[in-house]
Amino acid sequence: MWQRMPRPDDWSTTMTTGNADYRDAGLAFPDDFLFGSATAAYQIEGAVREDGRGPSIWDTFSHTPGKVWNDDNGDRACDHYHRLESDLDLMVELGLEAYRFSIAWPRIQPTGRGPANELGLAFYDRLVDGLIARGIRPIATLYHWDLPQALEDEGGWANRATAEAFADYARIVGERLGDRIAVWTTLNEPWCSAYLGYGSGAHAPGLTDGAAALAAVHHLNLAHGLAVAALREVVTNDPGYSITLNLHVIRRSGPTGAEAARRIDGLANRVFLGPLLEGEYPADVIADTAGITDWSFVKPGDTELIRQPIDLLGVNYYSTVTVEMWDGVSPRVRADGHKDMGGTPWPGSEHVEFVLQPGPYTSMGWNIDPSGLEDLLVALHEAYPSLPLMVTENGAAFDDVVTEEADGPAVHDLDRVDYLRRHFTAAHRAMARGVDLRGYQVWSLLDNFEWGYGYSKRFGIVRVDYDTFERLPKDSARWYSELIRTRAIPV
Numbered sequence: 360m361w362q363r364m365p366r367p368d369d370w371s372t373t374m375t376t377g378n379a380d381y382r383d384a385g386l387a388f389p390d391d392f393l394f395g396s397a398t399a400a401y402q403i404e405g406a407v408r409e410d411g412r413g414p415s416i417w418d419t420f421s422h423t424p425g426k427v428w429n430d431d432n433g434d435r436a437c438d439h440y441h442r443l444e445s446d447l448d449l450m451v452e453l454g455l456e457a458y459r460f461s462i463a464w465p466r467i468q469p470t471g472r473g474p475a476n477e478l479g480l481a482f483y484d485r486l487v488d489g490l491i492a493r494g495i496r497p498i499a500t501l502y503h504w505d506l507p508q509a510l511e512d513e514g515g516w517a518n519r520a521t522a523e524a525f526a527d528y529a530r531i532v533g534e535r536l537g538d539r540i541a542v543w544t545t546l547n548e549p550w551c552s553a554y555l556g557y558g559s560g561a562h563a564p565g566l567t568d569g570a571a572a573l574a575a576v577h578h579l580n581l582a583h584g585l586a587v588a589a590l591r592e593v594v595t596n597d598p599g600y601s602i603t604l605n606l607h608v609i610r611r612s613g614p615t616g617a618e619a620a621r622r623i624d625g626l627a628n629r630v631f632l633g634p635l636l637e638g639e640y641p642a643d644v645i646a647d648t649a650g651i652t653d654w655s656f657v658k659p660g661d662t663e664l665i666r667q668p669i670d671l672l673g674v675n676y677y678s679t680v681t682v683e684m685w686d687g688v689s690p691r692v693r694a695d696g697h698k699d700m701g702g703t704p705w706p707g708s709e710h711v712e713f714v715l716q717p718g719p720y721t722s723m724g725w726n727i728d729p730s731g732l733e734d735l736l737v738a739l740h741e742a743y744p745s746l747p748l749m750v751t752e753n754g755a756a757f758d759d760v761v762t763e764e765a766d767g768p769a770v771h772d773l774d775r776v777d778y779l780r781r782h783f784t785a786a787h788r789a790m791a792r793g794v795d796l797r798g799y800q801v802w803s804l805l806d807n808f809e810w811g812y813g814y815s816k817r818f819g820i821v822r823v824d825y826d827t828f829e830r831l832p833k834d835s836a837r838w839y840s841e842l843i844r845t846r847a848i849p850v
Contacts, residue, residue, distance in 0.1 A: 453832065
């Protein structure tokens with residue numbers, strides 16, 4: 360069954376048209392290709408104690424000394440909660456056709472259970488109505504990592520009951536917004552929620568327990584299936600249903616690279632794609648992790664519940680990884696792109712080494728490789744040719760500089776413009792190879808709270824002054840506006 364999915368060593372570009380460095384211009388996108396941008400609730404909203412919102416695991420984590428750079432937190436973030444109308448107008452100014460946002464679960468159910476918080480629902484009513492009034496399609500993500508703290512106190516995603524609670528939350532939101540959302544996304548990057556939250560300790564809730572991380576993988580998969588079923592019961596328009604995965608593009612290094620890639624592909628990609636799209640977990644992943652867990656948290660019938668038909672697969676892409684097996688003697692290289700907080704996001708594969716990759720790099724230390732996006736999109740299309748795809752996040756953090764000019768301040772973020780040009784080129788090349796790619800949501804609309812890195816990393820195409828909350832479109836925003844207006848990569 361799983362032989363249909365190309366192995367990581369097969370993820371290589373086999374067709375090149377245009378510049379070898381992916382710096383093409385003039386490539387045209389179809390009229391129905393959906394250009395937009397993306398954000399996440401905890402990263403931009405602020406107002407964490409207003410209008411009945413309860414605490415999330417990120418409130419707790421960010422207020423724990425030493426967990427986030429500079430001890431930053433999301434209490435104020437970008438103040439989007441109070442600046443909704445002006446931010447919506449900014450989207451119009453930039454020409455966005457879609458906006459991918461997330462709904463804060465603790466704003467809807469402060470403890471993750473019980474009746475809906477009317478003031479929380481009213482905020483998203485205003486957001487969705489404001490988007491529609493401005494001709495922007497709403498793409499709603501139900502979960503972008505802000506689990507209500509009360510549910511974490513009961514075991515969080517390692518507890519099956521959280522998946523069941525998530526379905527109830529999905530039903531509440533679907534009943535309220537289910538006549539207006541264009542695309543429903545259940546989960547954003549469950550890999551991060553499970554492995555960084557419960558395995559490595561780099562994300563909330565900050566645990567370092569491999570067995571809990573693998574249980575979280577399954578319960579997140581289950582939550583997706585239960586939520587899609589719940590939404591279908593109450594939604595009244597005809598939306599698309601989706602999930603967004605941060606699938607890893609894995610390169611091999613040396614004679615042991617194939618085995619290392621198999622292991623990491625299993626933990627990063629196939630443990631989600633298997634149950635979601637094939638109805639079973641990969642046997643090799645279960646074998647690789649047998650020393651950590653017996654997988655008894657998978658109950659009879661679970662994979663049938665998980666494998667709900669979806670209309671779209673969201674793809675988040677930023678960089679690649681290169682792996683080989685560690686020799687057990689030399690210092691182990693762990694250049695997987697994630698903060699080292701004492702645990703591992705790779706349970707059962709701690710003897711895999713993530714080797715350094717050639718630059719250039721973003722300020723996150725992630726390598727810039729647009730060919731990886733093309734390879735990933737093509738591999739997914741070849742494995743699942745009937746499943747449409749959308750790039751739901753792609754972007755880059757750089758150390759932006761504000762310059763004072765005659766007509767006011769400006770941010771000439773030429774590195775980000777170049778990054779976007781090259782990755783839109785990669786997406787276009789994938790489409791030329793037959794990939795059914797429906798749209799592209801640039802990460803991120805605004806500079807924001809970048810999780811464990813606090814406010815030290817800026818991904819936005821719009822700069823945010825964190826003292827005044829003033830918004831300043833960067834050169835990348837103007838470049839993107841031109842792409843949307845002309846539907847072709849600007850010269």
